[in-house]
Amino acid sequence: MTVETPPQVDLNAQIPEGPLSDKWQNHRFKMKLVAPQNRRRFEVIIVGTGLAGASAAATLGEMGYNVKAFCFQDSPRRAHSIAAQGGINAAKNYKNDGDSVERLFYDTIKGGDYRSREANVYRLAEVSTQIIDQCVAQGVPFAREYGGLLDNRSFGGAQVARTFYARGQTGQQLLLGAYQALAKQIDAGTVQMYPRHEMLELVVKDGRAVGIVTRNLVTGEIDRHSAHAVVLATGGYGNVFYLSTNAKGSNVTAAWRAHRQGALFANPCYTQIHPTCIPVSGDYQSKLTLMSESLRNDGRIWVPKSPDDTRPPDQIPDEERDYYLERRYPAFANLVPRDVASRAAKRMVDDGYGVGELKNGVYLDFGDAISRLGRDVIEARYGNLFEMYEKITGEDPYKVPMRIYPAVHYTMGGLWVDYNLMSNIPGLFVTGEANFSDHGANRLGASALMQGLADGYFVLPATLPNYLADMLGTTPESVDDPAFAAAEEEVRERVNKLLSINGTRSVDWFHRKLGKTLWDYCGMSRTAESLTQAMKEVESLQEQFWSDVRVLGDNESLNQSLEKAGRVADFFELGALMCRDALHREESCGGHFREEHKTPDGEALRDDDNFAYVAAWQFAGAGNEPCLVKEDLNFEHVKPSQRSYK
């Protein structure tokens, strides 16, 4: 079969003219509007109801648009945004400690290792303050001071306290705020909610996104939905690694289907590894659990000096312990950034110093802190985390040091979007973790919630009308259009194919294999060799999948194996692209570390001359090599510099 190579896309990021600090305001004024009485003439589809999706659906519904919102979970309240623990950043400067929009912008750009767009990041910092206002008005119970004002805490990568939080459940409370606003709109009828529906295809006609094809996960019905615009707010793809801190259902399918329809996928190799997760305990392991980064404030990380030391930790004397972060990074010690801490732990475990039965973790020891501050203080600070740790491992962290190991946590890459959050397919918008836009090669703590809500509450509701305004008077494409029929046919074929293979291996077996391959070869550190190997293995595994996977049951009822199979099938293709992207990026930056590119003492070494660009990949047909399209990053306001934490 010959596939025509699609014409090379010309990327225009649509960054507004003018000084950085005026760009967003100027742009807002220049954009076209849709008058209130005309809004109900527009249909908008939103896929995903996490922070980015729910907030956008609620806001657009409230403005008067007809919104259809979809989620695969049984309720919009369950999206994985709910699991975020730490907090949300905003440049409120309530602590009077020198914070400002400028500073949040700068911290985010630097934290992203200079691989994000200045204009986007500046806008993010700018609207961050409005997010807090909005959430408080909704009744989000943020932590308070005794006087009734909002409390803040500090977080990694910043020297100011700008993080707003609601106990250890900030993500939950923010999502519930957005969910409640969405619920109001559902009741008002402006938003039609489709829970337990999974988007399985994007419909593109004459180069525009005109609708989607979904599968009702309860009845198996394949439905066509058309609209003037489609918004994907479908989250990240960390589950490609099988073991990650993502929810089991998190997947790349919606984004990947859009990619196959022509949307460019940017920087897929940027994956964030979180250093403090509970290590794997056996092959039944289905997911990894993150322990808040704040633990590193009082815990000391160490491994025994001798790899053969099998004594329990409390019997290892201090001089036979290697506090490797304190040794290697005296200035920041246990508080080095996420990527640095993660790689250091990996190095210790790879060299055989791992602890625990499977020798796959390092100690995070609160012994010193407990004797210095007392158990009460530690309990007040981390009580809930200690409890969670004990529930999962059965060990009491007040007595035995915790065992931790890094795990995949967030993906900075995603579908390419311009300043208006529109992909290169007109009418297809992408928000939240699903797009690539704001975090560059590494995301700072407490910034994911900020980005999701900025996109959903403030950016998209301003930029979407600009696209819709030109379509006034048009009706959405008829679902009887051949484009819809073809998309539906494609979905049906895929479903039938998956059900008819009837091989010998379960979907999870393949997913685990794929995840292991990617973790080993395209995980925390990568080499040209490992990546080439990974691509080979992923390809052969993919072939095996399509000939040997076993999906029992039928399409006409709730079939969780079928759901998983479709998602894993897309993970194979994404995994291959991740490796390709990682292989082409001959530098180390943020979450992407190439062993070939490091400073003499082992730190990440960027190559700004050759790689200061966004790598956006264009699908070129199944089996063909994707095309690389570059969007150059221009730094006018900040000067890229080497990060140092010594």
Add this chain to the structure above:
Amino acid sequence: MQPSKSERGVRIPLLRKPGAIPGMWALEFYRSNVGKKAVMAISGIPLLLYVFVHMLGNLKLYQGAEEINAYAEWLRFIAYPGLPEGGAVWALRVVLIVSFALHIHAAVSLTIANRKARPQGYQSKREYAVASYAARTMRWSGVIVGVFVVYHILHFTTGHAHQDFIEHDVYHNMVTAFSSYPVSAVYIVANLLLGLHIYHGAWSLFQSLGWNNRRFNPWRRSFATAFAAIIVIGNISFPIAVLTGIVD
């Protein structure tokens, strides 16, 4: 026919029309389950007070025939001649009958609604984590106490169920009745069940009416326990006293 979920998304509508009948706020209120529970709690209060006073009055049994019969006489002539003979008692009875009727109607309709809300239980042996035996048996203790009250009225008020009834001779009626083991047994069992009913009900009413305050919450349980205990001990003491010959 409703369009399928796939066509119109999921929205969970209100099935009833809210605030349908203007002016009928009381009916509206009673139509809701939370309202019914409040009515149960409120109607329970006069019943609780009544059983308490009833028990106190009957303690006169220990002072002998004259005292208790005089007490009964006094009850009949409260506010006489402003009120006719038995007027005050009848006024009280009306309050009790209304309370009783509301209490039972609310209980029955809530039970029906609750059965509909969970038609199928669990097949594994259900382990209640915290619910007390009293709470779980409210319906049974309620029904049995209700039947007992009817018997009690026929027994001591109208005399239809009494072997040797002499009108206005309360002392005689009580002593002759409780001399019979089966009759005493019925009274003792019924009062134990009444105690069980009160043990949950007197606590529950605070919850149903929203009288909740962390400062006095621990007292709610103590209050209900003490109240139930006093009623039970007082009431079952009468048949026991008769049977053991303390009163004869």
Add this chain to the structure above:
Amino acid sequence: MALNLTLRVWRQARPEATGRFETYEATDISEDSSFLEMLDVVNERLSDDGEEPIAFDHDCREGICGSCGVVINGRPHGPLERTTTCQLHMRHFTSGDTITIEPWRASAFPVLRDLVVDRSTLDGIVQAGGYVTAPTGAARDANSILVPKSASDTAMDAAECIGCGACVAACPNGAAQLFTAAKVSHLNLLPQGQPERWSRVSDMVDRMEDYFGSCTNYTECEAACPKGISVDFIAMMNKDYLKARFKDRRRQGQSG
């Protein structure tokens, strides 16, 4: 230490089908695995034997999304207090145990398949009024609303609800009082929630009662709640509901 268990699992192919219990031997289960991971292992073996895996809802597997939840030996989310099914680990069982696994039971939660139920009626309660009307962009500066710390903390105690439905499952009346009360109290305790306070509580309670049973104060819900939400909130809701029914709400600027 590996466990050998006997599972009695509710299997039901589709909503209208009649279900039944099936017995499976779950051998060689690691005691460090979670309850859902144990089911994963059983499912993998079922699939290898050509039998369709047991369907159960789950997502985050860290106790916050509220997706998971089955009745384990008669107890929603199993024997451990304040623990979701996904956070229950097999070390709390002993080899040789027979474990009965059933879906949530309530007429408001129809079974979709095996252990999966439809809980959208809970969403319906929130849709009725479980929000503060605050159109995007209209908010004033966050610090201009003072919230006493104690009010904020109590609101947060209520807001921690994960919407799993264990309270309904635990209630012999299939009542959703604890769920509804948690949301009502969260918002009614905060200054931001005051303008809609009375309409919120009556609208939410009314919709709740259309689908769920009523409260008999067993407090089983509190015991089953993986977040330990207190029945005190039910009392708060009852009080607000009673007040709302008798208030002249036009004076609060509300209708009804």
